[in-house]
Amino acid sequence: MIDRNTxxxxxxxxxxxxHESQRRTEILAALGESWDPVAVLEGEDEAYRLLYSGLDAEQQATYDMLVAAEVLPGPGRA
Structure with missing residues (x-):
């Protein structure tokens, strides 16, 4: 810490x-050794795929519009 008066x-x-280094260390410690970031991302992608599956034509058009406008991420980019 630097304190200079002018x-x-x-x-x-x-x-x-x-402080940021300590915060990250504590987060990783809290997650534990069994935390698998690749599995978490794969699970998020699967949940995203399921969420937007089975849309009717109007819902699909709205979804496609939102993806094109970058309001929603496209498939596989959750």
Whole structure:
């Protein structure tokens, strides 16, 4: 942390890199050793596929419009 006073204002700097590193370490520890990020992403893709399967023609047209407008991710990009 650096604290410098100038005649007009005070400059305050804080390096958050160490805090971010600690935060990420704690997250990974909380997830545990059995956490498999590839399996999680595959599960999300499967859930996304199921969510948008079986649409009628009007729903499919709306879905396609939203994907084209990049409001929704396309298939396989959940």
């Amino acid at each position: 005649s007009d204002h005070q400059i305050f700097e804080l390096d958050l890199a160490a």
